[in-house]
Amino acid sequence: MKKLLAGAATLATLALPAMTGPAQALDLSTMNAAEKEAFGAAVRSYLLENPQVIVEAYEIYQEREAEFEAARDQNTIKQLAPALFNDDRAWEAGNPEGDIVMVEFLDYRCGYCKKAHDEVKQLISGDKNIRFIVKEFPILGEESVLASRFAIASRLVAGDDAYGRVNDALMGYRGRITEGSLVKLANKLDLDGDAIYAKIEDPEVSQLIADNHQLARALSISGTPTFVVQDQLLRGYVPLNGMQDMIAAMRAEM
CATH class of the missing domain: 3.40.30.10 (Glutaredoxin)
Structure with a gap:
């Protein structure tokens, strides 16, 4: 469940470029309360209309987690090789x-x-x-x-x-x-x-x-x-x- 929530948390970065342009241009900290509410509503609407995006984002999240774990394992194995x-x-x-x-x-x-x-x-x-x-x-x-x-x-x-x-x-x-x-x-x-x-x-x-x-x-x-x-x-x-x-x-x- 924690991994699912973490994967969903990355959704804006993975899915929103199609809605808002480059992800790096998005800065929630610069939005006022009304803008954040409107943004949240837009995200919710988009996901309800395109639920497959959640699955796609979670799959990408899992791939990134696996890559991170593999890299960590490789580093540990190298250190413990003797x-x-x-x-x-x-x-x-x-x-x-x-x-x-x-x-x-x-x-x-x-x-x-x-x-x-x-x-x-x-x-x-x-x-x-x-x-x-x-x-x-x-x-x-x-x-x-x-x-x-x-x-x-x-x-x-x-x-x-x-x-x-x-x-x-x-x-x-x-x-x-x-x-x-x-x-x-x-x-x-x-x-x-x-x-x-x-x-x-x-x-x-x-x-x-x-x-x-x-x-x-x-x-x-x-x-x-x-x-x-x-x-x-x-x-x-x-x-x-x-x-x-x-x-x-x-x-x-x-």
């Missing part, structure tokens, strides 16, 4: 020298993260020039935090390959996240589930999660999945063909 793209605590996949860098903020209990998971893997396997980085961002309760701690601990205990397998397994897991379920899951992957679980409260695990939350706040990220692709921020699930089209457009501008 933490986003060069944190060696974050697990990576794909081509480490890829021309496109994609970062995903994820939560293992997020349904859309689970939906995106296989499509992101297809994207990376089909495009050999993408560098993919995972940011553990548990926001959906204690089970989310426990799952992220376990995934990070698996990398500390058993390395990158172990993390990749645990990440896949957690994204495919549909039950409750408990100590028992996590240890069992790891054991099925031929990992030492007890050793991994013993590491979940390690200060390094806690610090990484805290740092990821701080990074997300700086980027105004409040949901998952959220992707940072080069200098663009994509909030929410994006289907495979959408990601492919976006990356193709980015490469065309390189």
